[in-house]
Amino acid sequence: MSQIIQKIKELQKKTSNIRNVCILAHVDHGKTTLADYLIASNGIISSRNAGPMRYLDNRPDEQERKITMKASNISLYFESSGEEYIINLIDSPGHVDFSSETSAAVKLADGAIIVVDVVEGVCAQTRTILQQAYNEKLKPILFLNKIDRLIQERNMSTTEAEEHLRRVLEQVNAVIGNIFASDVFLQEDMSKDNQESALETADDSMIYFNPTSGNVVFGSAQDGWGFSLNAFSSMFAEKLNVQADVLNDAMWGDFYYNAKHKRCDSGAYSKGKPTIFVQIILENIWKLYNNIIQDDFDKIGIYCEKLKLKYRPPKKTVANRKTILKNVFTEWLPLEKSIFDRIIKHVTSPADMYQSKLSKLITKDKFAANVEFSEDDSSKVIAFIAKMVPISYRELMACDRALRDIEDEYEPDEQVLIAFCRIYCGVLRENSTVHLVKRDYNPKLKNKEELEPVDIKRVYLMMARNFEPMHEAHSGMIVGIWGLQKFVTKTATLSSSKSCPPFSGLDILAPPVLRVAVEPTNIDDMPKLIKGLKLLNQVDSCVQIMIQETGEHVLCVLGEVHLEKCIRDLTEDYAKIQLNVSKPIVQFRETIMESLQKSSDDDKSVTINARNNTCLIKIIASPLPQNVVKFMESNKEQLKIFASTMEGSSGIEVNKELLNAFSNELKNSDVTQQFELTDIWSIGPKKLSTCLLINKSKYIHHNLLSSETIDGLYDRAIINGFQSAVQAGPLCLEPMHGICFIMQEFIIDESIDKRDSSISGIIITSVKEACRIAFQKQPQRLVGPMYSLSIIANADVLGKCYAEIAKRNGRILVSDMIEGSGMWMLEAVIPVIESFDLANELRVKTSGLAMPQLSFSNWETIEQDPFWIPTTEEELEQFGDKADFENKAKSYMDSIRERK
Numbered sequence: 001m002s003q004i005i006q007k008i009k010e011l012q013k014k015t016s017n018i019r020n021v022c023i024l025a026h027v028d029h030g031k032t033t034l035a036d037y038l039i040a041s042n043g044i045i046s047s048r049n050a051g052p053m054r055y056l057d058n059r060p061d062e063q064e065r066k067i068t069m070k071a072s073n074i075s076l077y078f079e080s081s082g083e084e085y086i087i088n089l090i091d092s093p094g095h096v097d098f099s100s101e102t103s104a105a106v107k108l109a110d111g112a113i114i115v116v117d118v119v120e121g122v123c124a125q126t127r128t129i130l131q132q133a134y135n136e137k138l139k140p141i142l143f144l145n146k147i148d149r150l151i152q153e154r155n156m157s158t159t160e161a162e163e164h165l166r167r168v169l170e171q172v173n174a175v176i177g178n179i180f181a182s183d184v185f186l187q188e189d190m191s192k193d194n195q196e197s198a199l200e201t202a203d204d205s206m207i208y209f210n211p212t213s214g215n216v217v218f219g220s221a222q223d224g225w226g227f228s229l230n231a232f233s234s235m236f237a238e239k240l241n242v243q244a245d246v247l248n249d250a251m252w253g254d255f256y257y258n259a260k261h262k263r264c265d266s267g268a269y270s271k272g273k274p275t276i277f278v279q280i281i282l283e284n285i286w287k288l289y290n291n292i293i294q295d296d297f298d299k300i301g302i303y304c305e306k307l308k309l310k311y312r313p314p315k316k317t318v319a320n321r322k323t324i325l326k327n328v329f330t331e332w333l334p335l336e337k338s339i340f341d342r343i344i345k346h347v348t349s350p351a352d353m354y355q356s357k358l359s360k361l362i363t364k365d366k367f368a369a370n371v372e373f374s375e376d377d378s379s380k381v382i383a384f385i386a387k388m389v390p391i392s393y394r395e396l397m398a399c400d401r402a403l404r405d406i407e408d409e410y411e412p413d414e415q416v417l418i419a420f421c422r423i424y425c426g427v428l429r430e431n432s433t434v435h436l437v438k439r440d441y442n443p444k445l446k447n448k449e450e451l452e453p454v455d456i457k458r459v460y461l462m463m464a465r466n467f468e469p470m471h472e473a474h475s476g477m478i479v480g481i482w483g484l485q486k487f488v489t490k491t492a493t494l495s496s497s498k499s500c501p502p503f504s505g506l507d508i509l510a511p512p513v514l515r516v517a518v519e520p521t522n523i524d525d526m527p528k529l530i531k532g533l534k535l536l537n538q539v540d541s542c543v544q545i546m547i548q549e550t551g552e553h554v555l556c557v558l559g560e561v562h563l564e565k566c567i568r569d570l571t572e573d574y575a576k577i578q579l580n581v582s583k584p585i586v587q588f589r590e591t592i593m594e595s596l597q598k599s600s601d602d603d604k605s606v607t608i609n610a611r612n613n614t615c616l617i618k619i620i621a622s623p624l625p626q627n628v629v630k631f632m633e634s635n636k637e638q639l640k641i642f643a644s645t646m647e648g649s650s651g652i653e654v655n656k657e658l659l660n661a662f663s664n665e666l667k668n669s670d671v672t673q674q675f676e677l678t679d680i681w682s683i684g685p686k687k688l689s690t691c692l693l694i695n696k697s698k699y700i701h702h703n704l705l706s707s708e709t710i711d712g713l714y715d716r717a718i719i720n721g722f723q724s725a726v727q728a729g730p731l732c733l734e735p736m737h738g739i740c741f742i743m744q745e746f747i748i749d750e751s752i753d754k755r756d757s758s759i760s761g762i763i764i765t766s767v768k769e770a771c772r773i774a775f776q777k778q779p780q781r782l783v784g785p786m787y788s789l790s791i792i793a794n795a796d797v798l799g800k801c802y803a804e805i806a807k808r809n810g811r812i813l814v815s816d817m818i819e820g821s822g823m824w825m826l827e828a829v830i831p832v833i834e835s836f837d838l839a840n841e842l843r844v845k846t847s848g849l850a851m852p853q854l855s856f857s858n859w860e861t862i863e864q865d866p867f868w869i870p871t872t873e874e875e876l877e878q879f880g881d882k883a884d885f886e887n888k889a890k891s892y893m894d895s896i897r898e899r900k
């Protein structure tokens, strides 16, 4: 291993020979097994252990549950055609609860290996990872895994298998087609004609997977083999007397080998002839498998000779078939070679990626021109930290003995953090100083935000569980940095130059909708809990930590599996104390609906007259249409910037395209047609951005979109009143959702003394009160988070899955048989609040045959009126005994009220 590390340290200076790739897969599709094989190729583990070893899953709970929970990197060495390469392989979890880790992995990579189990085909998480890879502009390689299952489990013939593989490939490409089309249609600045022509003229070879383009590898990670078509075309070209590239193009699709004329002809399907893929590839693989399964050693020997393999099976043996399978196939079609070859061919080297990825990396595109990514200028360092990796100080010292001399601030058992980082430019050296570029730093206004100098103490090559000290890291490398624990939370940008804008953070696809309150069992341990929560917050991009007014510490996470991991990390590593954890709390939101009875605006409006006509406010509340709410939710980061301009922040550039798109959305409904963007006074609640305050009064507010300078004397008080109303609604103090408050009148007594500081307080209280009453004048509803749920199960346990989903108020959306697999794919939505312990219960009820995957889907209004109880004879009859009736919305509301 030390030899390889030495080579990598030398080789890193050649940026064009570095490849950064992540491995992405739906849970259980074979990602970890594949990673083990790739690692085994460097002699780090033996290939016999590849698979069961799970080398990158070094947490005890990862080993125990057999799922990956964190992103990690290992630098590997590979030689091809006399050239030497470094492959930085970033592993990431397939489970949706750890999607922030996957976001970190895709952020640092230039390419992705997408692993798909050919029996299960495209699953819920496959779609997500394809979307993530597309969003980050990664060059993808598809690994169609577990082909051995088609032979051994499903007993498919070679032609059936070919058809099956074609269907799986079509499924994957259909998902990519949809992603690409929605991306084009989302580009608001493109006219409809241009969108259509962009779809028509797109270069398919750059978008879709196609075996003849070499971006598809077929194989079985468990048995250690894999191939792309070119492996067979070079193997058989001479024998068939056909040029290798011609043969390669005919290896997939409707071509057969015309032995008489020694050429590849089309029309295999119509002529009922086996395709070249079947004849040359699948037939050979199938025969070898069948001979090994049938213990026909003579035939195995003959085959090995025919394929020019050195391996000779023992004559009479008790050797295990699995070992023979692995031995024969790893020599014939070595998995690591096929994957590494494709990576080198298809994934862009860091030297070539800068321009294509730059717009993805930098938040403020406009400033990107200021950044020069140049690998030649070693003094200009730019690096991005995608996550902080925890390790015990004792383990770190074992990796890096020099630490004993330079640091004794930490206890050996304490968890410390290494920055997981990619160098985008220059050379990062140990014992150097660079700037930490804060998230809101704007190079155009350099002096506004000071850049913080930070010391890079040590730089490490990341070899999964080992951190190998290296004195310097070159452009393109993925490395670990020691010395930044005190400065970095979640992600950060480092730069030696002041003209570098901050990189955008991670794309987090799901919000943390599950919350628990945590407290130490022994109250004296509170400082340890606070320290532990701080570490957890630094490390995990999906965790949010809040301190309630009551002093309670609330942990917000993605789901139950994520929660389990966080609590385990806190108790065992970060705080090392016993904790009391509350039952999960689900966040709700409050909204209003259009009233069925037509009422005039006057009936709906609320007038508040404070302190004898000092301040008169008239407000009306209306629900915002779905399209507007959806738009606001998906653009909340940008809208936050827009909203802060209305509060007087200057120097911020508002994205004009976004505002145009917003203005278009507003044109589509009766309510929103009544106002323009310039009438928007505030957007709230602060972190959610789904409610609007509109100014239709005669008072003129400060408005960045208008060129006039207005002092907006009372703006801040009005906005504060609105924000505090929408932050906690009247149903159960949960944030409001999808409401537009229109200020119809705002009159201030002209004779008051403007220096009277109590005026602000009066305005805040009156606006807040008016918003709340206007809300209460409409039909009020709770809005709850929904999980989308996907299950792959066989027909025997399908009924039990249906029953469980129905019991928990879920709705089945899709129930389809996966062709050729005998399995069913269920897709459903289920309220988060009803989802607890679902995985466990299903496991018990189906004897482990159905495992659900839950991921956040959307916010959904609960139709029941939380105040409604049956009162009339008719209603009582409908619900039988009153005791049987359960108003779910009311019970959710009551339990939140009780808790609060």
Ligand code: GDP
Pocket (backbone or CB within 6 Å): 025, 026, 027, 028, 029, 030, 031, 032, 033, 034, 051, 066, 067, 068, 094, 145, 146, 147, 148, 149, 219, 220, 221, 222, 223
């Ligand atoms: P991950 O969750 O994507 O990391 O998947 P793993 O690598 O842990 O694999 C999940 C299960 O599938 C394990 O039991 C593996 O042994 C098995 N597996 C992985 N690759 C193959 C394969 O090529 N063929 C078969 N039959 N099983 C495989």
